[in-house]
Amino acid sequence: MLEKVYPPFIFNEFDRKNKFGLFMDVEKVIYSGVTKFQRIDIFETKAFGKVFTLDGVPMTCELDEFVYHEMISHVPLFLHENPKKVLVIGGGDGGTVREVLKHPSIEKVIMCELDEEVVEATKKYLPNLSYELNNPKVHLVFEDGSKFIKNFNNEFDVIIIDSTDPTEGGGGALYTESFYQDCFKALTENGVFTAQTEEPFIEKEWMIRAYKRISSVFNVAKLYLGFVPEYTPGTWSWTFASKNIDPIKDFNPEKVRNFDKELKYYNEEMHVASFALPNFVKKMIKDI
């Protein structure tokens, strides 16, 4: 899948298909391995620090991992009055769990990741991301999240879908309407949900499709955006959804101001600002 062009540069199939991409100079290959599901590589780069790739596609990197992980976690968490039980689907690098556990009310986080070897590699090579995966509040499950979710009914205060990109064609089980319905069912009445939903400039069809499917299942569904350099073209979207919580009307900025953990990206203004959408994005998701 990943061609042997590194060093010096990372290229991948996604880049070739879209005929553009980010290149990064690989200074050192830290780890390479092939699992039952995919190829894992961890590179050292100058501009992005350590970069973790699956099948050659950057999943996370030291330069900006905090943006993605803070935005997928704190946006829903600050919208729940007293989040105790969280389900993370995907999220093998541990960055999302690390952010979730900054909230002192959390009692239990189940992280359901398909590929156990991803967790092994990140525990070993990316400790700044994965260090909370050994926290006793965290329960790791290695199976297909789209099957695992079917076990629950009215169970979780927060569900976070921290998945890889949809694949060509079907897009994968974590992007289907029936999966989102299972998430709805697994969520408590005041529960909150967030999924990563791709980007609006190039591969916009997947963003629109994911948003549309989530909207058709949940009473409230709102797209929000952030700056993530490692995910070309540098703009990323997530979709917040719930049964009755509105991400703006029900947001209490005071809670964020009084938060005593250090955050590098998220703050009370960014919470609100990230739900403001450029006209071309509004149009894209209105026309569906």
Place this chain on the structure above:
Amino acid sequence: MLEKVYPPFIFNEFDRKNKFGLFMDVEKVIYSGVTKFQRIDIFETKAFGKVFTLDGVPMTCELDEFVYHEMISHVPLFLHENPKKVLVIGGGDGGTVREVLKHPSIEKVIMCELDEEVVEATKKYLPNLSYELNNPKVHLVFEDGSKFIKNFNNEFDVIIIDSTDPTEGGGGALYTESFYQDCFKALTENGVFTAQTEEPFIEKEWMIRAYKRISSVFNVAKLYLGFVPEYTPGTWSWTFASKNIDPIKDFNPEKVRNFDKELKYYNEEMHVASFALPNFVKKMIKDI
């Protein structure tokens, strides 16, 4: 300067220095020329449409030029009660002038661009950007903006600095404190100023430096951000400045809602949202 590696890809010196960059598959070279100041290339690409480069660095492209041009123009323009006289320094592709002239109160736009051949090339090959450069309200001047600005005192309602990147070392005459002082002098009492000020992830030193210098000259100076895929790493900053106008307190969203021209990015929520800054950016510009 630009190495002959295209087709298939654009690489440039900036990319090599930072050891990362955006690559774009060049489907066709539309125009190449060397002027007294720089090398111009216009490429056809799949993902970004037509791309205009100076010394191999993308300046503007069809995919997302509207983001940069709307954000550098409408943010200051909507903050002036009745803008009539505008100075654009740089802006050779014409995109900024196109946006400025959407405001019906405008009587005169002076565009001061260093390189006449840039304007000739964009008039010929990028008509969607440059079509307003022939508008009788527009006066083109081809000289060094840092010298031209010295001719004016209390003259312009709006000044927009649409410059190329600072160069290694000095950074160029359009990034000096004395240039910003000349802009301050050339601005009317209720005048508004915006400059492009680079990005906060990789080459952040220039963003901090430009912001710092502008802040030291103007009474009000506020950084704002937007999504610009073509400018790696995809996040871009501008700095708004004025003698007394605040970009949030003095903003009237009603004016934007009643605007009858089509805008693809800018709207009243994006105006406010773009001034919200992530914690790491706040910290960067506070520590100066």
